[in-house]
Amino acid sequence: xxxxxxxNAVALGAIAVLTPVTFGAIAWEGWQGYxxxxxxxxxxxxxxxxxxxxxxxxxxxxxxxxxxxxxFTVPSDARVIAxxxxxxxxxxxxxxxxxxxxxxxxxxxxxxxxFQLGLLSSSEEPTSCVTGDDVPSGPYELIVPxxxxxxxxxxxxxxxxxxxxxxxxxxxxxDP
Amino acid sequence: xxxxxxxxxTIVLLxxxxxxxxxxxxxxxxxxxxxxxxxxxxPVTGRDIVATVTDARTTTLLTAADGWRSEANWLVVDLEAxxxxxxxLADITGAVSLHGxxxxxxxxxxxxxxxxxxxxxxxxxxxxxxxxxxxFELSELAGTGVLQLSLTSDRRVDSxxxxxxxxxxxxxxxxLAMPETAWAR
Numbered sequence: 001x002x003x004x005x006x007x008n009a010v011a012l013g014a015i016a017v018l019t020p021v022t023f024g025a026i027a028w029e030g031w032q033g034y035x036x037x038x039x040x041x042x043x044x045x046x047x048x049x050x051x052x053x054x055x056x057x058x059x060x061x062x063x064x065x066x067x068x069x070x071x072f073t074v075p076s077d078a079r080v081i082a083x084x085x086x087x088x089x090x091x092x093x094x095x096x097x098x099x100x101x102x103x104x105x106x107x108x109x110x111x112x113x114x115f116q117l118g119l120l121s122s123s124e125e126p127t128s129c130v131t132g133d134d135v136p137s138g139p140y141e142l143i144v145p146x147x148x149x150x151x152x153x154x155x156x157x158x159x160x161x162x163x164x165x166x167x168x169x170x171x172x173x174x175d176p
Numbered sequence: 177x178x179x180x181x182x183x184x185x186t187i188v189l190l191x192x193x194x195x196x197x198x199x200x201x202x203x204x205x206x207x208x209x210x211x212x213x214x215x216x217x218x219p220v221t222g223r224d225i226v227a228t229v230t231d232a233r234t235t236t237l238l239t240a241a242d243g244w245r246s247e248a249n250w251l252v253v254d255l256e257a258x259x260x261x262x263x264x265l266a267d268i269t270g271a272v273s274l275h276g277x278x279x280x281x282x283x284x285x286x287x288x289x290x291x292x293x294x295x296x297x298x299x300x301x302x303x304x305x306x307x308x309x310x311x312f313e314l315s316e317l318a319g320t321g322v323l324q325l326s327l328t329s330d331r332r333v334d335s336x337x338x339x340x341x342x343x344x345x346x347x348x349x350x351x352l353a354m355p356e357t358a359w360a361r
Contacts, residue, residue, distance in 0.1 A: 038265050038267075039266040039267070040265055073358075073359065074359075075304050075359035075360065075361045076361045077304070077361045078303075078304045097266055097267065097268055097269075097270060098269075098270055099266075099270075100262070100263075100266050100270040106261070107261065107264070108260075108261050108262055108302045108303070109262030109263055109264075109266075109270065109302070110262060110270075110301065110302055111262065111269065111270035111299065111301065112270060113301065116299075116301070147301055147304055148302075148303070148304070149302075149303035149304055151303075152303060159266045169265075169266055
């Protein structure tokens with residue numbers, strides 16, 4: 001038997017290498033879209049902390065429940081959570097999707113809902129990243145309200161997805 | 177093996193092959209939607225959509241708040257709709273919408289009309305429903321059809337909510353105004 005193993009050592013070595021490589025290649029082929037082109041890799045930011053990503057400093061976040069909703073269109077079985085995220089671009093302004101609110105215990109994701117509250121969009125309170133040449137490139141704040149059911153309890157994450165940082169997504173922990 | 181046993185084995189195998197062939201799912205069955213059937217007045221819940229049909233009305237003249245009007249065979253379905261989980265990952269809108277709305281009558285599929293503002297295309301919020309209506313322009317207001325709701329018109333391997341609606345038991349109104357979309361509560 002020893003002789004057989006020794007005679008076929010090269011072929012056996014090739015099998016030992018190629019088998020895992022084959023499975024790895026098949027798995028990567030199937031998963032690369034998920035890991036390369038979507039916001040699939042969260043980068044956690046602790047409370048009161050900020051993070052540098054896409055040549056920009058993000059945070060620290062401030063978040064609270066808005067109790068005085070006079071003038072807003074709020075459903076009676078829901079509450080409004082608002083977050084303010086300081087954005088300090090050091091170079092070119094990075095674009096981003098409007099931040100979303102994710103319940104940590106369930107993964108339920110709520111969209112930014114400024115318009116749904118009856119508020120018009122405002123350049124003073126942008127809900128997604130400021131881009132382009134016709135705007136001041138200094139630091140600014142994203143202001144994003146979310147409409148969640150009364151019974152949805154925290155803690156939550158506010159996820160901000162800078163487009164140049166894909167597949168990384170910034171995840172601020174909040175518990176308003 | 178004797179000649180008789182060979183024949184018996186052949187027949188048994190042929191029957192078995194026939195059963196397997198007849199009971200095998202269709203080639204595209206792996207992409208079938210998951211149908212969830214409910215009835216008017218009950219919440220019907222799928223993977224990421226929950227809807228309650230509150231009423232179904234018919235008319236031969238439908239109007240909308242912006243002055244639009246149309247004389248035709250209209251089915252107006254009043255409903256509340258919300259999403260359940262929202263998108264798995266952050267994406268460009270961060271939300272899902274009601275983009276699949278079909279009324280199936282006598283094997284024909286009528287898509288929800290986009291000629292007036294309605295719940296069609298409405299962004300859905302998890303757990304906080306919108307109320308509004310969908311309008312379907314039908315060939316006739318007779319028979320029993322099925323309302324089918326889904327997040328997108330591509331319904332492969334996702335939930336499709338089904339609510340049967342009997343048109344015969346509804347007297348068409350002379351005129352109906354399309355309700356506006358608003359928070360349900």
